Amino acid sequence: MTPDKPRLRMAPSPTGSPHIGNIRTAVFDYLYARHTGGTFILRIEDTDRNRFVEGALEEMMYALRWMGMQWDEGPEAGGDFGPYFQSQRLDIYHQYADRLVEQGRAYRCYCTRERLEEMRKVQEAAKLPPGYDRRCRNLSKEESGTLAQENPNPVIRFAMNRDGTTELDDVVRGHVSFRNDLQDDFIIIKADGFPTYHFASVVDDHLMKITHVVRGDEWLSSAPKHVQIYEALGWQAPVWVHPSLILDESGKKLSKRSEAQTRFLSYIEDGYLPEAMLNFLATMGWSAGEDRKLYSREELIEKFALEGITNHPAIFDLAKLNDLQGEYIRMLAVEQLADMIQPRLQQAGYIGDSLAGDDISYLLRVTALIQDRLVLLNEAADMVSYFYSDEFEYDEKGARKHLAKDTTPAILKAVISKLSDVNSWTVGDIESAMRAVADDLAVKAADIIHPTRMAVTGRTWGPGLFELMEVIGKSRVVARLERCAGGL
């Protein structure tokens, strides 16, 4: 193995559906690992049995793979540093926790939850900073024995340094310093024998030879805890990277409350493209130092650098995502787009499970017509509905505007008759015929075109009328015109 190759991990806890912020962090991990030829690791932090959510891990893996960010080590990938589930590493944590206890850097705490709660109330009432009062930090053998009878399931707390400061250098924050007298003796092993995040992540990061810890800014406050554990165990701390958080439109941390916005899978369902999503997430909170919008995956990998990570929070801008999405949709080859749309049209019942030659070319022609206008894949079915179904309603406003005039019946009649004489049903000939109708009736082309569009599609907007008429076909177009004229 090449020495000094960066090793980064994404360490989600399976407590819910993947969060957009987690995926963004993973993007940074992934991009840096790929940029440096390092290793991208997936580790599951399932140390909270109460919050475990069935299927959360599967959704996480699905999301990462959908983004094209396959991990090199972890669940379903294997690796030399497993197991990659913290719940399967309990003995390892205990081994190091015991070592810390022996060293005097950790201690068993027999305080009950009730006492802790009481203590917190008192602190709050006295407007004191909340935190454990260290009652169990210096217990004699006898005292421990007595307390053990009251509470046979003690937790293990880490004994934080009381003096001086804990300092660390962060790639995006620079040098950061924390006063030790304000630090709390936090729990490293819970009563159920499971480790807390603070402990498990440090032990695993060390054992898995993680070189760069990239995690949200929300973790910066607890970084001194981690730094002190590294010191106590005589381990070298990784390079710290704390990118800023992604905020919602109101400027708050994206939370479960804004589920529609944070749940990553909903973007997949809506039909965003992985490339657009990757481009968007990567350039939100990171910059290559240039005025540029579009980056392919390869360019992202080539240009990504930790130093380019921004140090201020970014507000999630859906309009910008949509703009990027549009760019990527338009970049697609028609065949690709058609493939992506196909399942959604099947779901809408417009096409069958397997398409024959003619159906395929029809789909391709339809797709070509909507490509410029399509943003989300899930809008496709509605957008192409009238190419597949003759049963459509007329847009109310459009009907009032374009079909309600006294002249409409005569216009439609003239269109029908002229179109019926068109032999070669091509865009050019259709257009000529339509314009001829306008000339014959001495009206503007628009006066012919709008009612015709309404009659043929039921809508006021869409692809070029002549193009769309060509694709729908002469007989269906004429039938629709007749139906419309007959209904007036």
Next chain:
RNA sequence: GGCGCCAUAGUGCAUCGGUUAGCACGCGGCUCUUUCAAGGCCGAGAGAGGGGUUCAACUCCCCUUGGCGCCGCCA
């Protein structure tokens, strides 16, 4: 409340001591056009406030203000 982080247009970024402060999204207008998009052109729009340092600060330092985050036997 304590601690920590942050501060360029509405939003995302660029500029990192000397620029008419640049780009993109969004917004407004014009254009193309049968519509809607897309495209092209034009436009409005920013260095939170106050002190320093310096010949020179958006850029460095300090304070204030504001925003966010953390303060769980959750991660």
